[in-house]
Amino acid sequence: DIQLTQSPSFLSASVGDRVTITCRASQGISSYLAWYQQKPGKAPKLLIYAASTLQSGVPSRFSGSGSGTEFTLTISSLQPEDFATYYCQQLNSYPFTFGPGTKVDIK
Amino acid sequence: QITLKESGPTLVKPTQTLTLTCTFSGFSLSTSGVGVGWIRQPPGKALEWLALIYWDDDKRYSPSLKSRLTITKDTSKNQVVLTMTNMDPVDTATYYCAHFYGGIRPNPYYFDYWGQGTLVTVSS
Numbered sequence: 027d028i029q030l031t032q033s034p035s036f037l038s039a040s041v042g043d044r045v046t047i048t049c050r051a052s053q054g055i056s057s058y059l060a061w062y063q064q065k066p067g068k069a070p071k072l073l074i075y076a077a078s079t080l081q082s083g084v085p086s087r088f089s090g091s092g093s094g095t096e097f098t099l100t101i102s103s104l105q106p107e108d109f110a111t112y113y114c115q116q117l118n119s120y121p122f123t124f125g126p127g128t129k130v131d132i133k
Numbered sequence: 134q135i136t137l138k139e140s141g142p143t144l145v146k147p148t149q150t151l152t153l154t155c156t157f158s159g160f161s162l163s164t165s166g167v168g169v170g171w172i173r174q175p176p177g178k179a180l181e182w183l184a185l186i187y188w189d190d191d192k193r194y195s196p197s198l199k200s201r202l203t204i205t206k207d208t209s210k211n212q213v214v215l216t217m218t219n220m221d222p223v224d225t226a227t228y229y230c231a232h233f234y235g236g237i238r239p240n241p242y243y244f245d246y247w248g249q250g251t252l253v254t255v256s257s
Contacts, residue, residue, distance in 0.1 A: 027196065057241075058241070058242055060242075060243045064180075068249075069229055069231075069247035069248065069249055070172075070180065070229075070244075070247055071247075072243055072244065072245045075241050075242070075243035075245075076241035076243075079241065081243075081245065113179065113180055115180075115182070117235075117242035117243065120193045120194075121182050121193075121194075121195045121196060121197075122170075122182040122185070122242075123182060124179055124180040124181065124182060125179070126179045127179050127180075
């Protein structure tokens with residue numbers, strides 16, 4: 027199985043901050059990586075697929091980059107509605123594993 | 134508009150078999166590149182991918198759970214069913230079904246629409 031690690035696992039930030047979350051894969055996954063946002067009690071929401079393609083309807087302050095084994099999710103200016111947990115998922119090979127998550131909290 | 138909804142028991146006893154149904158609308162599971170997957174999330178923990186069924190009836194399972202899982206589809210009813218045998222308290226989780234877009238590479242792959250999830254508790 028391909029293992030995904032995320033860093034940090036928790037971050038405290040203020041509205042307006044630029045936030046970067048990193049996802050690393052245990053082996054190369056090309057660009058088969060997606061990012062999801064999950065709020066408490068809600069289903070995950072797709073933000074980015076193919077490592078850098080913004081899902082329709084997702085604000086442009088979200089961006090993704092990377093390929094191979096290292097990927098980043100960036101929120102250019104954190105908004106109150108962005109406080110949530112973020113997960114990466116690799117879809118290069120089965121099983122389609124998820125990262126452990128990064129919780130973004132209010133400073 | 135794509136929607137999915139999970140249904141099934143909220144409480145099962147250890148060793149019992151869990152059967153969950155995902156009823157969807159807004160897409161056809163006979164369309165090339167389309168699939169429906171199951172993902173679970175224990176309380177306070179991360180997401181775990183379980184299984185995926187494709188439009189052509191190809192099925193994929195998490196290796197760690199493969200012996201316990203079966204995924205099937207009924208295209209005419211717009212339903213996908215997941216069964217998990219020999220349930221244990223560690224299987225307590227919210228179970229989600231999700232619409233999958235894939236197909237022939239280099240097409241991107243992703244789960245773009247999710248159901249609301251159903252919490253299944255395993256306890257005697």
